Amino acid sequence: MSVKVEAAPAATLVIFGATGDLAHRLLMPSLANMTAAGLIDDNFRVLGIGRSKESDEELRTSFDESGCMEKLESASKKAWKSLRKRVLFEQGDFTRAECYEALKKRLDKLGCGNVAFYLAVAPRFFGDIVEHLGKAGLLEEKDGAFRRVAIEKPFGHDLQSAKTLNKRILAQADESQFYRIDHFLGKETVQNILVARFANAMTEAVWNRTYIDHVQITAAETVDVGTRGDFYDHAGALRDMVPNHLFQLLSMVAMEAPNRFDADSIRDEKSKLLKAIRIPSAKEAKTNAVRGQYGAGTVDGKKVVAYTKAPDVAPDSTTETYAALKLEIDTPRWAGVPFYLRTGKALGKKDTEVVLTFRPVAYAGFRDAEVGDLPANKLVIQIQPDEGIDFDFLAKQPGPAIATTPVTMAFRYADHFDISHTTGYETLLYDLLRGDQTLFQRADGIEAAWAVVQPILNAWKKDAPDAYRAGSTGPATADALLERDGRKWHVFGE
């Protein structure tokens, strides 16, 4: 089934933080890709806010010179030429009320109806900006025109701060006006989890505790902390990746089928699932979670200095750069099936994957008395890179005797589709402009996710992380987490 896509309604996209890294590396290139794909209306425009530029032309030139537009495919480069004329700038300090008065005047002058505000700014400003917008009357929806706010991640620092932020923003506008971004949801392969599960009889039939032994979700990164020490040293791997990206993957893999494929039906099911994750007791938070911090090593042939020697990282920092946890989901579908999650920086290979390991068949005919159980069937959903799905199963080895050999049936995205030039933000921006909240996080889902990790954050206040070498697969204690259950991590990057 293919769906005809058309241009999103005409609107002004106000980007707070338009002079920053996200706007240059991801947002504007995505808008150029969308323009090339016919997804942007001719009357669409961008109005950037920031302090460090003075004019429309100065902002446009900074996009030209960022090098990000150079990397686009030729159709998108061409589209940027027409889009750049519709990029405007309003110089201002968004912590001050004057900024919003000026913004209001500018929007009135432009004769804008539909406006989407995008908060591409440090998270500490999210609540204040929404309050300023509300007080200035900029969030009132009149004459059928929309007012929406897209909020970047991280949404909160822990359960309490996420609840406070939700309360602050929801005092200014309705939940239907907020689009909390998790860029993993913009990835085609993440969205494909729902199709793989619910559009295929073969997978849906076995997607439960009767057939599945356990599930592993991995987001392994080769990048180290780089120049993000200031942010990362206060966050760590758990906050940075788990209640958002990894839990989004988890909820797509484990949720029940929505009644309809619309935003609220899908988000209802995701929230139900997140609320069904067993909240670890203080003891479980200690025994079922592992934290690590990378020391010096080599990644992709390049030397990496220890995390504590990186810029803006405290020399005695105990912030984790690796987290692994075991979770249980209390639903009839998943009771007793462990979900193991792990993520880390400066690891040997980049790989984001979901692996479902199946239980052995009941029939023992092919079992070898000496070797024991046959290798388990596995479904490997390869999120990135080398996007695709692999099914590891057993085949008969050719020859007179009946002997089994593990083989893989592979579907590769690249063999069928071209998704290599998209950033993942295209879908999110398109949906923001069209008013489809399916791929955005709702307040209850965010709070349910923080509630699960909060006991682990509490437990980790005192402990020091376990060391691992940059370029390795993580700390030995993460292997022990599975070994004690008689299981092993899937080798990532293979």
Ligand SMILES: NC(=O)C1=CN([C@@H]2O[C@H](COP(=O)(O)OP(=O)(O)OC[C@H]3O[C@@H](n4cnc5c(N)ncnc54)[C@H](OP(=O)(O)O)[C@@H]3O)[C@@H](O)[C@H]2O)C=CC1
């Ligand atoms: N960069 C990335 O790859 C990703 C970023 N994010 C999230 O996106 C958000 C933005 O990140 P990023 O672009 O990297 O951050 P940057 O620091 O690069 O950009 C933020 C911008 O905010 C502007 N700003 C700061 N204070 C003020 C102020 N008082 N008034 C007006 N403008 C101000 C600055 O512009 P000026 O100096 O002109 O005032 C700056 O360019 C964060 O929430 C981050 O977590 C999420 C995923 C990836």
Ligand SMILES: O=C1O[C@H](COP(=O)(O)O)[C@@H](O)[C@H](O)[C@H]1O
């Ligand atoms: O949000 C974040 O995500 C990136 C990983 O995203 P990916 O699309 O490159 O897989 C991570 O590096 C970063 O620390 C985190 O803030």
